[in-house]
Amino acid sequence: MKRWIPLVLFAVLVGFFAKGLFLNPREVPSPFIGKPAPTFTLPVVGAAERTFSPEEMKGKVWLLNVWAPWCVSCRQEHEVLMSLVRERELAIVGLNWKDKKREAEQLLDQQGNPYVAVPDDLSGKTGIDYGVTGTPETYVIDKSGVIQMKHVGPITPEIWEKKFEPKLKELGA
């Protein structure tokens, strides 16, 4: 029976691939869409006494960008975010996720800071409340504090134009 083992293993793999084809690795159906953004109060990177909480953003359409200094694709995205905020008014909050080495402040100093505030989620608990699966991820939150969209993976100029631009217009940003 030994000689059938490779075939059986392969058949199992094909089953998984077939299933995988119909899953989109970039599109995570988030149960949080249409629900109020989970609240939190976290210290802010680079401002020792300040804290940030989503309530401050009420009345504004804003983006919650989950990033980390150790995340390579976030660095790519960082350049895109920098050019976005240079061109237009945009409220991006950068949730600094599990920055165990404490590098965020230095990095933002050197590479520029596209964020209006950088709450510091050292334990990663706030990320879990939002259902973060990895960095970078970006949530679009409307004026009443409800999550309207989630994007997994780095934002590129193309994705921005196709996905974010229309959504922000719709929400009246």
Add this chain to the structure above:
Amino acid sequence: MIPELGHFAIIIALLLAITQAVLPLVGAQRGNLTLMAVARPAAQGQFVFLIIAYACLVYSFLVNDFTVENVARNSFSQLPEVYRITASWGSHEGSLLVWVLMLAFWGAAVSVFSRHLPDDMVARVIGVMGLISIGFIAFLLLTSNPFDRMIPPPPDGRDMNPLLQDWGMIIHPPMLYMGYVGFAVAFSFAIAALISGRLDAAWARWSRPWTTVAWAFLTLGIVLGSWWAYRELGWGGWWFWDPTENASFMPWLAGTALIHSLAVSEKRGAFKAWTVLLALTTFSLSLLGTFLVRSGVLSSVHAFATDPARGAFILGFLAVVIGGSLILYAWRAPKMVTGGAFNWFSREAMLLANNVVLLAAMGAVLLGTLYPLLMDALGMGKISVGPPYFNAVFVPLMAPALFLLGVGPLTRWKGESLPDMVTRLKWALAVAVVTGFALPFTLEGFNPWATLGFFLAIWITLSVLIGFRERLKHGARLSSLPRTFWGMQLAHFGLAWGIAGMTLVANYEQEKDVRMNVGDHTTLAGYTFTFKGTTEHDGPNYRAARGTVEVSRDGKLLNTLHPEKRIYNASGMPMTEAAVDYSFTSDIYVALGEPLDDEAKTWAVRVYHKPFINWMWYGATLMILGGFLAASDRRYRIAVKKLEAPAGAVARGA
């Protein structure tokens, strides 16, 4: 007109592939020489028509024919000419056309360099390659036609991905595909042998040079990719365990195992079933890599298309080819008689250990690459597996294999006396252990990882030297040693050299992120970097801020580097173009980060000192040369009749 000609040429190539597959296979079954004789001209004809198709595609890119969708999406009127040519394989459609072109090339090569093989073997091998061609050309025509028109055309193209506008990318994909697709030859030989039921030493000998050449190309492709990532991504890293890198690394590991197990099958007639299975596995992994990259099931910086139709087609094809070959294997396996008993300490046992470790490493990479997909498919959430997993699993697996690499080539077939071996190797072992421990102390003090790396590099190097010495002691002259021996030793020494480079760069590299104003300087690893500011600089299809950084040591100016920050005109994508000062002992790598003020006077600057990183590329080059050298050995070209008798057991040039 030209694009239609190209489209038409692909259709003719498909018809020729069908002819190439059906007639020779039927002929070989029936013993009909006329039908078998179709194999060679059909394979060569298919190659010619695919060249025509490919030339049409390149022409469309060169003349900026934006009515062709593929050109409009991947090229740009300001794109320099050389990149317009390489853009032809930068897209999904174009790269698939290169894939089938390479496959046809290998088919044509088999048709030319197979004069010494029996007719039915040639017919079957070329026939099986025709079957693979049918699948891929059909895929090309049905889901990914590179010549699809877009009317009316857009005013200008969308430009090639700026990351790919680099000369490392000019040759990386073709070389990688040469390797990927080259394993189709070993696969076809294995299938042909399974069909005919003649799994003998001759089959292994015919497969060996093809496998080795494909392996050498794949190595070259992987190294070029790594070198590109190092220079172009701007982070100074050279291996990221990205799914696409893994997709090329898995066939490499399996192919390396295959090269070694083919040696046993040829010389000793042992492990036949295992070797056949490995040949099937290696090409299956190439196909799997194609599926993973092309279908978009894994998210990766490299993934091109997320079109379920394409993914479903490749998966179906994968299931037919791999599933079919494994059924054939299971059906024929009982017929394979394994010959040649061997001792637990013998060349065979060493090569078996090599195979087990390489395949375990391959399995670990496969698991890490697919794990996110498996979890997702099981509804267990989205996760990602990063470099920590791969480094933690891969290094402990490979270290013992590399130690055995020092012993294996010196071991006799069938059986070897352990005390003898200890006597032959004790000095080498002592020297390697002592230097391995001592070297880190001359640098930065005790470092177990550096010790392990140095030990292995020195150990393998000494073993290579001992291999030569023992051969010469037995009366051989350097010039009379067979090329297979030279090739093996060169590749093994190249690996040792590469390990030394990896160890040095991984343990002793230094980096610094600094904020620099005009005239500021910073020091790293004894070098002083002075930032002289940036100037505006216009490239053919981008605008750049071009920095000037002077590198000096002890007050003496060594070099002036010009890292750039580019914005590409068509896509608006920012790109970091690092500047590197290459030398034999170290690279000095400078990259511009972001401007930190409005006048662009102050910049974030990243400087790296990468000691001996070039040794990795040098070592890999030797491995590649070793592969080509071994494959060119004259004994592979000797006509079949003279070698029908089992190869002598005394031959030691595995």
